[in-house]
Amino acid sequence: GSWDDMDPQEFEAVLDKKFAEGNYSKQGADNCLMCHRRSEKVMALFDGVHGRADQSKSPMAGLQCEACHGPMGTHNRGGKEPMITFGENAPLSAEKQNSVCLSCHQGEERMAWHSSVHNLEEVACSSCHQVHVAQDPILDRKTEVETCTSCHTRQKADMNKRSSHPMKWADMTCSDCHNPHGSMSEAALTSTTVNNTCYECHAEKRGPFLYEHAPVAEDCAACHNPHGSVNDAMLTQRAPQLCQSCHASPHSGSPIFNSGEDRMTAGKSCLNCHSQVHGSNHPNGSALQR
């Protein structure tokens, strides 16, 4: 529109006024499409769920175009009067843009949106989502990781390290563990706790075991970086040094110099004997050996 260069505050004030006045069009979408039907982007709305009048919760079943873009007012007289617009280049604040989407998209998956990092960072819904399409690309696993890592560059790097979850080719995606709309759990995890999130795919480590390994029961992330590591198995350090950060008996606390030629470092290192680091159910397993 011609209002692209309008001062954002003035722009918002006009929209506030229009929204409060509620001067909706006489013929709904037919009014809008009189001019806008020539735009492929506009008409692509009808390929997707937001364009379906036969679904009661779709905007097309309600106030149609004006459900999202606000009351038409005098916009149809030459298009000079602004409408609610979306996207990175829209002069409207993310909070105002998002208020439109959130008025329908409430509920469990977005219940923590307002305290989420993405909300506090003023990320607009339209930064990730598209409405005028048959199928929103971000909902396709193949494009999801790419979108997330365009900002989360550390994680983009991590997934190319020696060990990582299979993110590179979207065999796993960010949303398998995280809810981008925020969650009631730390780091916007989809499950209740860090460990619970891990158990969703690694249920064999859930136990409870007869002999537990205290940091394992407390926090998988004490030893593993789930985004990737230069060490095998996404370990933050490798054995024996990782183990020696917590164990310093005459047996476990000695310096080990010959990396590949010592049974304390070669093969599985400390785990050559203490192979049950995630917990043991063996009656003789207190040293996590069996």
Place this chain on the structure above:
Amino acid sequence: NYGLANANLEKVDTTKWECKRCEPVNGYQGSVGVGGGAVITNDNHAANRFGGNEDGGVGELNADVRYNAESGYNASILTDRLGTGNGSANVSVGKAGVANAEFNYRTLTTWQEDNAFSQYVANGSELVNTGSLVQQDLKLERERYGFAFDVGGELWETYANFQREDKTGTKSRSVAGLSATNIVAPVDSTTDRWEAGAKLTGQNWFTGVSYIYSQYDNNLATSLTLDNNAYALANDPSNEAYQVVLNGAYSLNRTHFAGRVVSGKMTQDDDTLKIGGIAGFDGEVRTLDANFRVASSVTNRLRLTASYDHSDRDNRSTVLQGDAITVDGLSGDVEGVKLYDTTRNTYKVGASYRIASGYRLDGGYDRKDVERTEQDREKTNEDTLWARLRVTSLDNWDFGLKAGYSNRDGSKYDANRGTSEEDNALLRRYYLADRERVETELRITHTPIDTLSIDFTGRYAEDDYSESEIGLTEAKDYGYDLGLNWAATEHLNLHAFGGQQWIESAQAGSTVMNGTANWFADVEDEFIHAGLGFSYAGLMADKLVIGGDYLYADSTSDTVVSQGISVPYDDYYATSHSINFYGDYAFSEKMSARLDYMYERYQDSDYAEVGVSAVPGLTTLGYWGHNYNAHMVMVSFKYAL
């Protein structure tokens, strides 16, 4: 707030809204594609790069078929690489907000090695000694399938879903005796997950309740048998867990409240091996999690947030002691079962203030209290302060500068507790130890022209374990990332990215029981990656799109142990070059063909990987890292409906 609930509908008259110009798509839409190709490799580790596909032919089905009926009901069949190692399928039917049903299926294969050598070969839960080395795979296959239903009305929804995962394959484990023997251990398990719930949603509130049940069944015996020892290694016990989740949210103007309470139980009552001093074990852990969040836009400039999180793990397992007292062969200690309880309370407050248009200052304070039983330290407390300035007012530049400081301390560190009497009294376990952490991050985005953006992020973090004389004493983590995106012409897109990261940690140990530090280990991890790619859509009258990506990644970890003399460890690195080229040609509006070529050059080295009998007292699986060139070619045809 432009939400529908706030809309002024007094003047709306929709009786003449006919939507004559609307063009809803009924019937079929989407596409169907089939592809075939081949993987050429002499190391199946490449399957991790090539969608789970090993050396040989590959066929795939890609379908994205949707059907919309005028009644508002719709159905879809989506498949992604179905038929390959990592493929998926999803079939759904229903009407949004009324009733929906979905069936889903996916597979995932993870390769570690295809050349593990062991004379022991698993037959069920018994490892049979074949007398000579047998080449075996270390590979896990997951097959997941499930269904989901939901039924709902204007304000309510109920749902139920089920998912089963069969996990089969092998993993590397080890059996300790007089010598240690690494083995290729079998994996055969089934995990079921059930979830059912109900939700109620109003204009400014939400509430929901759900029940989640998970059952892990290990299809193997209770223990692995090796060399006639039926108790060589306990297998992972079958277990169950459930959670009851109650949550709700409420918005009052621009203040938003959300809360959740989760009560759960994890149980495990597999048969206890009839050996040693323990006659029976009933594992039971109760969990309680409660979380509250409030966020309020107090004014247009100021937003406040606060949260409280409580997480409690209460181990209520019962142990039935047998007649014999068992003594650990190595330490000489009497075996003892410890039931670990943990309680965490986290409090956070934050504020975000817009100083002026395009200038925002954020800050916050977090407090995390943890209480533990049966460990060296009963309580730890961590205080964190952070602040960030974000500047977006400049024409072509965005800046964000963040800094944080946190300090963890706690109750007396009792190094001589029963749990650690065999450890040096000067040891401070890193997850319990006093720690000071300083973090900074700088982000810059520069858009010199509309079509070009350049991003830079630099980070520095330092952990200081000031009270730790033995154990981890210091860690630094710093690096940078760069990214560039350029839409050079209408047809040509270019991107490049890269970065480096260094993680340096220092630890100290002592050869003298309770003596001061007399040996030191320094570990330097380094990671570098760089990639570039393009897509060009301007060939053969715009019918041909070509593109390509190249990625280089190098992980290195160097360890040096010093005691008077400094001895570096042998090589530990992984290097890869990945290339992907594609061409997509549209024969007509409906028909297109695509050619993909992927290449991976992968090499890694690990000093721990040694010959089967190279080290006295240790039998390894004898693999020697990876060093290969692998190729994959795929040709696919797509037909648009």
